[in-house]
Amino acid sequence: MSNFLSYEQDGHVVTLTMSEPERRNPLTGNTAVPEFLAAIERIESDTSVRAVIITGSGTAFSSGGNIHEMKRQASGTASAMDVRRDYRHGIQRLPLALFNLEVPVIAAVNGPALGAGLDLTCMCDIRIASRAAQFAESFVKLGIIPGDGGAWLLPRIIGMSRAAELTFTGKAIDAQTALEWNLVSQVVEPEALLPTAREIAAAIAANPPHAVRLAKRLLREGMHTSLGTLLELSAVYQAVSHQAADHKEAVEAFLDKRKPVFKG
Structure with missing residues (x-):
């Protein structure tokens, strides 16, 4: 289908795999957003799809924003209005599309989910994590803010106090802490991650x-x-x-x- 996103369907379940492991599956500075949007449109138009799994290839789920793209935005060659337009017509389209997708979406978090990567998991309905997963709302470490809806999504999942702690410190939490904070519903061994996600997806797909x-x-x-x-x-x-x-x-x-x- 594309360079960044692998689209695979098995029965009623679609698995979307972010496939840029050498760069830890960034969501900006590449074709990630338009490919996600095209996949979501394809799923919406295919009534045979009853559940979706999103995961990452390699050691990371998603590193979030591309640092080289951030350097370009900080260089002064693009105006503030240009950057605003990039967000509105770029990554900000992703939370709206995933939020409005009627098919349930499971995030199978195989490794670090950082910045926009964490926010991508929050756009999903169900989150399960490998023990190798980490989560960080790390925007503040780079002097920026959650520009992709994380400030709306994260407090609704883990509560305002813990969302504020992650947002203001930029610190990372491990999979077990994410479970205790209700950010994820299960933590499993790495080799059990996709089988567990598929089991949940099959249970969903078995219903009307x-x-x-x-x-x-x-x-x-x-x-x-x-x-x-x-x-x-x-x-x-x-x-x-x-x-x-x-x-x-x-x-x-x-x-x-x-x-x-x-x-x-």
């Missing part, structure tokens, strides 16, 4: 796809809306779900004491 997609949308909307609004939206989604063929199949299979067959 319309129910999974609508449930994800409710979880996302719940991050920034009122209870009353969410309940109204839930009523609409539930009405749609009750009319779906897979709901009828689930009820009949339960009553017949057999395994359901969901067609989507």
Whole structure:
């Protein structure tokens, strides 16, 4: 498909692998963002896809921003408005696209996830980590701020105090600390990372796809809306779900004491 991102589909599960290990899979200064956007558009248009895994090749998940690109931005050759435009039309498109993707996304964090790399994991629905993983909201170490939505995402996942600690210090935490802080839901041995991610993806894909997609949308909307609004939206989604063929199949299979067959 591309130079940076490998797209592989096995049944109902797509695995996206960042494949620039010699540079630790940076998200800027290359084609990472347009390739992610193209992959997301492809997934959105393919109703056979029911779950997505994002991981990195090599020893790192993602090093975040490309330091050479930062040097260019700091050189004065680009105006502040040019840099703003680069962000708005570049990496800032990624959190919006992943946030609005209805298919559940699992981050399989194989190594360090730094800066925008950490924020990429926060754009996903589920995060599991290898024991080799590290996490750092490291922007401040380079005199910049989270420019890709991390200041919105991270506090909603680990709470404001811990998000502030990571953001203001730029320090790295290991996988076990990430588990204790609810940044990840599982920590596994490196060799078990992708098998575990695939097991979770298979469990998701085994359910009626319309129910999974609508449930994800409710979880996302719940991050920034009122209870009353969410309940109204839930009523609409539930009405749609009750009319779906897979709901009828689930009820009949339960009553017949057999395994359901969901067609989507």
